[in-house]
Amino acid sequence: MPLPVAGDGLWQEGEARAFRRLTLAWMGTMMFLFSTMLLLGYFMRLFQANAFRTMRPEWFYAVLTLHGLGMVATWFVGGMAATGYLLTRYSRPSIWISRLALAGTLVGAGLLAAATLFGLFGTGWYFLYPLPFYSSGVWPPWATGCFFGALALLFSVWTIWVLDLLRAIASRFPLRQALGWHVLSGRPSLGVPSFVLVATVSLIAGAAGLAAGMVLLGLWAVEWLRSGYSNDALLMKNLTFFFGHIITNITMYLGVGVVYELLPGYAGRPWKLSKALAWAWNTVLLLVVLAYAHHLYMDFAQPRVLQDTGQIVSYFLSVPAAVVSIFGGLALVYAAPMRWTLASWLFFLGLMGWAIGGVGAVIDSTVALNSRFHNTLWVPAHFHTYYLMGVVLMLLGFAHHLAVDLTGEPERPAMRHAILALLAIGGYGFLLAFYWAGAHSVPRRFAAYPRELSQGVAAARVAVVFIALIVIAVALYLWETARRCWRAFSA
Amino acid sequence: MTPQVQAFWIFVAMACLVAGFFLWVARSTRQAHEVNQDAARRLRRNFFYSLTGLLVIVLALTLRHMPYPVPTERPERIIFVVGKQFAFGISSRPIADDADWEAATYSAPVQIPTGAMVEFRVSSFDVNHGFAVYSPSGELLGQVQAMPGYVNRLRMRFRRPGIYHVFCLEFCGMDHYRMRGLFFVVPRTNTQSHTRSLLAGTGE
Numbered sequence: 007m008p009l010p011v012a013g014d015g016l017w018q019e020g021e022a023r024a025f026r027r028l029t030l031a032w033m034g035t036m037m038f039l040f041s042t043m044l045l046l047g048y049f050m051r052l053f054q055a056n057a058f059r060t061m062r063p064e065w066f067y068a069v070l071t072l073h074g075l076g077m078v079a080t081w082f083v084g085g086m087a088a089t090g091y092l093l094t095r096y097s098r099p100s101i102w103i104s105r106l107a108l109a110g111t112l113v114g115a116g117l118l119a120a121a122t123l124f125g126l127f128g129t130g131w132y133f134l135y136p137l138p139f140y141s142s143g144v145w146p147p148w149a150t151g152c153f154f155g156a157l158a159l160l161f162s163v164w165t166i167w168v169l170d171l172l173r174a175i176a177s178r179f180p181l182r183q184a185l186g187w188h189v190l191s192g193r194p195s196l197g198v199p200s201f202v203l204v205a206t207v208s209l210i211a212g213a214a215g216l217a218a219g220m221v222l223l224g225l226w227a228v229e230w231l232r233s234g235y236s237n238d239a240l241l242m243k244n245l246t247f248f249f250g251h252i253i254t255n256i257t258m259y260l261g262v263g264v265v266y267e268l269l270p271g272y273a274g275r276p277w278k279l280s281k282a283l284a285w286a287w288n289t290v291l292l293l294v295v296l297a298y299a300h301h302l303y304m305d306f307a308q309p310r311v312l313q314d315t316g317q318i319v320s321y322f323l324s325v326p327a328a329v330v331s332i333f334g335g336l337a338l339v340y341a342a343p344m345r346w347t348l349a350s351w352l353f354f355l356g357l358m359g360w361a362i363g364g365v366g367a368v369i370d371s372t373v374a375l376n377s378r379f380h381n382t383l384w385v386p387a388h389f390h391t392y393y394l395m396g397v398v399l400m401l402l403g404f405a406h407h408l409a410v411d412l413t414g415e416p417e418r419p420a421m422r423h424a425i426l427a428l429l430a431i432g433g434y435g436f437l438l439a440f441y442w443a444g445a446h447s448v449p450r451r452f453a454a455y456p457r458e459l460s461q462g463v464a465a466a467r468v469a470v471v472f473i474a475l476i477v478i479a480v481a482l483y484l485w486e487t488a489r490r491c492w493r494a495f496s497a
Numbered sequence: 498m499t500p501q502v503q504a505f506w507i508f509v510a511m512a513c514l515v516a517g518f519f520l521w522v523a524r525s526t527r528q529a530h531e532v533n534q535d536a537a538r539r540l541r542r543n544f545f546y547s548l549t550g551l552l553v554i555v556l557a558l559t560l561r562h563m564p565y566p567v568p569t570e571r572p573e574r575i576i577f578v579v580g581k582q583f584a585f586g587i588s589s590r591p592i593a594d595d596a597d598w599e600a601a602t603y604s605a606p607v608q609i610p611t612g613a614m615v616e617f618r619v620s621s622f623d624v625n626h627g628f629a630v631y632s633p634s635g636e637l638l639g640q641v642q643a644m645p646g647y648v649n650r651l652r653m654r655f656r657r658p659g660i661y662h663v664f665c666l667e668f669c670g671m672d673h674y675r676m677r678g679l680f681f682v683v684p685r686t687n688t689q690s691h692t693r694s695l696l697a698g699t700g701e
Contacts, residue, residue: 063671063672063674064671067668067670067671067673128670128671129668130668134624134625134667134668135625136623136624136645137624137625137668137669137670140582140623140624140670141670142582142583142670142671142672144670144671238646239625239644239645239646239647240644240646240647243625243644282541304627304640304641304642305641305642305644305647305649306564306565306566306641306642306649306650306651307644307647307648307649310565313563313565314560317556317559317560318556321552321555321556322549322552324548324552325545325548325549325552328544328548329541329544329545329548333541333544336518336519336522337532337537337541339522339523339525339526340522340525340526340532341525341526341528341529341530341531341532342526342529343526343529344526344529346526354519354523355519357519358515358516358519361515361519362511362512362515362516365508365511365512365515366508366512369504369507369508372555372559373559373560373562373563373564374559374562374563374564375500375501375504375559377564377639377640378499378500378501378637378638378639378640379501379504380627380640380666381627381629381640381666381667382501382637382666384501441505441508441509442505444501444505445499445501445502445504445505446501446502446635447501447631447635447636447637449629449664449666449674451668451673451674452673452674453673453674454674455674456664456674456675456677458631458635458662459635459664461635
């Protein structure tokens with residue numbers, strides 16, 4: 007049944023309709039940004055395959071920056087919008103704050119596009135200190151200002167949005183209940199859905215990540231405005247990865263929360279809050295804020311205790327994910343009277359991508375191996391696995407679920423099979439080229455590969471064939487889903 | 498087989514195992530039936546203990562092989578490295594300023610005897626760079642970040658003589674992909690003649 011349910015004591019008819027339209031606007035934005043960023047990613051692999059021999063590398067790096075930040079932003083807001091929509095079943099997230107976040111995201115995305123595509127601002131998505139100040143004459147000061155202005159705007163509206171969703175949860179469930187602490191002490195679940203627990207953990211961690219992002223921007227601003235002052239490079243790196251790691255991690259968790267809430271409807275079985283589930287997600291909340299340390303293994307000046315912590319925490323962060331969420335998802339589906347649709351397949355395959363990407367991530371988080379994998383193509387390999395084949399599939403599944411739910415228009419099995427087959431073959435083929443190249447020492451973020459690393463060109467040439475399949479799959483998906491979303495929006 | 502390629506095949510095997518398990522579960526929905534919840538809980542508990550045990554074993558095995566300097570070991574050679582957009586200055590003498598860096602960048606490559614424990618003291622004069630050492634056959638052997646304001650110490654030992662390339666592995670700007678350096682590893686004996694043949698090979 008479409009949410010919010012009007013007349014349930016929480017929502018009036020007009021408000022419910024407005025919230026649905028707003029969620030559809032978010033999904034439209036998500037699909038538009040995703041398609042654009044996908045094509046930019048295709049451009050980058052073509053560039054590395056030497057398809058644009060006369061083009062300057064500045065273009066590669068500007069597009070790299072926009073693609074990276076654009077994808078992180080797209081799936082974060084997609085996950086937030088889906089979480090906000092599903093929360094309307096239990097509470098009242100503010101429609102005005104969601105609108106503010108949408109407006110801020112669109113303006114911020116426009117500013118990022120201007121800084122990169124017009125200003126050629128190219129620092130990579132995590133703008134590692136102090137690179138934005140060392141443009142080598144490529145990007146002008148206005149592009150740096152435009153970039154940081156965009157980040158300040160995005161972080162501000164997202165922080166307000168995160169806090170509002172937490173407020174909405176707290177207005178229905180006391181925080182200790184939303185975190186499942188009552189279940190840990192042996193009491194019954196009191197009707198707290200498992201989705202609310204996942205959302206609460208994600209949002210609290212997200213608030214911490216965004217707070218670090220704001221501090222980071224503040225330190226950048228101080229150095230920019232006060233001549234003679236310079237920040238500490240190691241502190242800035244810690245803040246950058248604390249913020250970046252948490253935002254990307256909780257985006258994954260927001261997608262997982264959607265699966266917790268919607269997959270049971272397709273499986274015909276509940277996914278209840280249990281003691282194991284509460285333990286797992288509270289452990290995640292504790293560990294997710296420390297796992298960022300694995301990004302700094304190759305900074306030998308970092309205190310040794312943080313390096314050891316990075317590996318231990320990264321290893322044990324995989325336990326709750328595998329034992330509770332992935333095992334739980336499989337147990338839910340096993341021998342269930344499953345209603346297989348495009349949405350339920352995308353949820354299921356999204357869990358699989360998360361599991362496979364997790365294997366690649368655990369390998370990379372082993373310090374002894376990281377000294378041979380750090381900043382090679384193994385890194386984009388594993389994060390593209392749990393992004394592209396994980397949370398992206400989950401949130402595309404959500405958009406399709408919503409579109410079918412609101413229009414009631416049945417889907418075509420032939421189209422479903424084509425989309426899933428193309429996504430699976432294209433996606434894993436594209437990823438395998440990344441993993442293979444990473445295992446053969448090919449660095450990431452090289453606009454072109456020197457003779458000694460020519461295997462990078464070979465891998466890029468294989469990858470572009472598989473990306474073409476992903477592009478076709480996404481075009482078919484958009485035909486099926488965006489059309490329905492538009493129909494529901496204009497109804 | 499390099500450690501990276503071994504890790505690749507372990508990954509592929511585990512990914513196939515995961516995918517196979519998912520497909521098996523998907524197929525099970527063709528014949529829906531009730532699941533014994535107690536058996537599922539037992540299975541999950543066993544999975545938890547197996548996974549945790551495996552991770553503890555791998556941790557115990559790998560935490561002993563950290564790439565960080567051990568205080569009790571003394572390096573035989575110290576090599577100073579400074580990254581600056583877009584080259585590495587690599588020298589046997591300290592690099593204190595731009596003039597030292599230019600001299601280090603444009604002088605003959607440093608030589609390291611085979612088997613010697615060498616300590617690279619790596620820093621940067623501008624942005625973050627990545628000092629990554631590649632074997633003559635193109636295998637990434639080890640790396641450390643070059644950070645402004647910090648000196649990171651990377652210790653390595655080279656068994657094979659030859660030309661070792663250095664690539665920048667931390668994105669540092671427009672010409673990042675062109676930023677490189679090199680050094681020679683030469684046999685402990687007959688050093689001069691070996692160096693001459695390596696120099697002829699690089700065209701320097």
